[in-house]
Amino acid sequence: MKHFDAIIIGTGQAGPSLAARFAGAGKTVAIIERHKFGGTCVNTGCIPTKTLVASAYAIHVARRGAEYGFATGDVRVDIKRVKARKDAVSGRSNKGVEDWLRGTKNCTVIQGHARFQSTNTVVVNDEVLQAGQIFINVGGRASVPDMPGVHEVPFLTNSSMMDIDFLPEHLIVVGGSYVGLEFAQMYRRFGSQVTIVEMGPRLIGREDEDISQAVREILEAEGIQIRLNAKCISLAKREDGVVVRMDCNDDPKEVAGTHVLLAVGRVPNTSDLGLDRAGIATDRRGYITVDDQLQTNVPGIWALGDCNGRGAFTHTSYNDYEIVADNLFNADHRRVSDRIQAYALYIDPPLGRCGMTDAEIRTSGRRALVAKYPMVRVSRAYEKGETQGFIKICVDAETKQILGAAILGIGGDEVIHVLLDVMYAKAPYTVIQRAMHIHPTVAEYLPTILAKLEPFV
Numbered sequence: 038m039k040h041f042d043a044i045i046i047g048t049g050q051a052g053p054s055l056a057a058r059f060a061g062a063g064k065t066v067a068i069i070e071r072h073k074f075g076g077t078c079v080n081t082g083c084i085p086t087k088t089l090v091a092s093a094y095a096i097h098v099a100r101r102g103a104e105y106g107f108a109t110g111d112v113r114v115d116i117k118r119v120k121a122r123k124d125a126v127s128g129r130s131n132k133g134v135e136d137w138l139r140g141t142k143n144c145t146v147i148q149g150h151a152r153f154q155s156t157n158t159v160v161v162n163d164e165v166l167q168a169g170q171i172f173i174n175v176g177g178r179a180s181v182p183d184m185p186g187v188h189e190v191p192f193l194t195n196s197s198m199m200d201i202d203f204l205p206e207h208l209i210v211v212g213g214s215y216v217g218l219e220f221a222q223m224y225r226r227f228g229s230q231v232t233i234v235e236m237g238p239r240l241i242g243r244e245d246e247d248i249s250q251a252v253r254e255i256l257e258a259e260g261i262q263i264r265l266n267a268k269c270i271s272l273a274k275r276e277d278g279v280v281v282r283m284d285c286n287d288d289p290k291e292v293a294g295t296h297v298l299l300a301v302g303r304v305p306n307t308s309d310l311g312l313d314r315a316g317i318a319t320d321r322r323g324y325i326t327v328d329d330q331l332q333t334n335v336p337g338i339w340a341l342g343d344c345n346g347r348g349a350f351t352h353t354s355y356n357d358y359e360i361v362a363d364n365l366f367n368a369d370h371r372r373v374s375d376r377i378q379a380y381a382l383y384i385d386p387p388l389g390r391c392g393m394t395d396a397e398i399r400t401s402g403r404r405a406l407v408a409k410y411p412m413v414r415v416s417r418a419y420e421k422g423e424t425q426g427f428i429k430i431c432v433d434a435e436t437k438q439i440l441g442a443a444i445l446g447i448g449g450d451e452v453i454h455v456l457l458d459v460m461y462a463k464a465p466y467t468v469i470q471r472a473m474h475i476h477p478t479v480a481e482y483l484p485t486i487l488a489k490l491e492p493f494v
């Protein structure tokens with residue numbers, strides 16, 4: 038049996054930084070990875086998809102060349118080169134994580150599948166490791182729902198999408214949420230015909246209705262077909278591809294395509310971790326139950342990142358690392374409940390989001406004010422010829438603090454941080470109205486928009 042001060046399972050967005058923190062403090066740490074260093078974000082999530090989104094954006098702008106005063110001739114997409122660019126960017130990060138861990142003194146890197154044997158031992162490659170503190174950072178994977186025919190068709194997921202080096206003639210995306218929409222728009226821009234099939238009555242159903250509607254219009258304007266209310270989805274093989282059947286309100290009741298991508302949610306990688314051997318509790322969906330400082334029900338064991346169900350983003354996983362590290366090393370009692378919800382949807386234009394949604398504000402019963410402003414009236418957007426979307430900000434009528442905001446439009450993923458930081462400062466929105474912003478930017482409109490607040494209904 039090998040002894041360490043700490044064992045970390047998984048090299049996602051929390052594990053490597055935590056390993057470096059332990060090692061830097063002079064403690065021995067073992068970090069175990071069963072597949073690719075860097076996990077989802079680096080290999081099959083944020084980094085490769087945002088690299089592909091960048092290619093898709095460049096292609097889209099090139100096609101609009103005439104509007105900007107240049108001609109490119111016929112824009113031809115070389116999907117093999119698009120993939121090679123993606124592989125290079127993603128590979129650089131993957132190698133960076135591996136080299137970093139392997140080069141860290143006091144850190145032992147082990148490749149293999151880890152399973153708990155007891156509350157303080159883990160087995161990997163038939164070897165038993167023991168530590169007083171164990172951290173689980175095993176992430177998640179694409180959910181494959183038990184829909185009829187699913188195992189009879191060669192479906193794609195966000196992971197297998199990373200390997201394709203050809204252009205699907207007609208890609209059907211099952212799932213109209215964050216992952217599905219990014220793939221749908223990028224493949225449409227690469228040149229595929231794309232249909233989104235969504236069970237719910239609108240896209241990205243967790244968002245406000247006006248956001249869902251605007252996103253739908255943006256995608257439809259690019260020629261993406263959208264089928265909503267698609268209940269009872271089933272898949273079947275065809276000689277030349279796949280057919281997705283649905284019981285929709287609108288005809289036709291089936292869509293035939295050449296490839297199908299399943300983007301219907303994520304499941305945690307916890308079923309093959311031997312959690313029962315250590316008595317670690319999970320919820321009914323398999324997410325590891327943690328307290329506000331990310332400790333499981335078993336003393337000495339923590340769960341960080343997507344596997345704890347307290348966030349599903351790279352920044353939430355990294356923030357989990359910061360919370361655990363500050364609690365352990367700095368006696369700074371940070372908590373998950375201190376963080377403010379924030380994320381982006383990387384279609385073009387992007388959606389930057391922070392704080393509460395309209396529905397959450399309504400449920401909270403607070404008296405709120407709201408201001409909404411179309412991007413078409415933002416001069417920066419107009420100058421750039423990218424005027425889709427809007428900015429919406431909600432504030433508390435009594436405290437004047439920002440409750441939530443959405444920026445669907447050019448730069449929305451960046452500009453949202455102006456509002457997010459004011460929220461963290463617990464400052465009233467009026468501080469933004471006394472700041473001098475740079476012209477011409479999207480951010481310079483925030484004071485103007487805040488001057489238009491009216492009762493939220």
Ligand SMILES: Cc1cc2nc3c(=O)[nH]c(=O)nc-3n(C[C@H](O)[C@H](O)[C@H](O)COP(=O)(O)OP(=O)(O)OC[C@H]3O[C@@H](n4cnc5c(N)ncnc54)[C@H](O)[C@@H]3O)c2cc1C
Nearest residue numbers: 047049050071076077078082151175176342343349350351
């Ligand atoms: C298509 C897509 C796009 C995304 N885009 C964004 C984005 O733009 N922005 C954003 O913030 N988030 C995005 N996300 C979400 C983001 O990728 C995840 O939230 C983030 O990677 C979660 O990291 P994690 O630390 O929980 O673990 P992961 O990154 O999932 O890593 C877990 C690691 O643990 C390993 N592992 C699992 N079980 C074991 C075991 N038993 N033994 C050893 N090793 C094991 C796995 O191999 C993996 O390497 C995206 C996700 C997807 C799918």
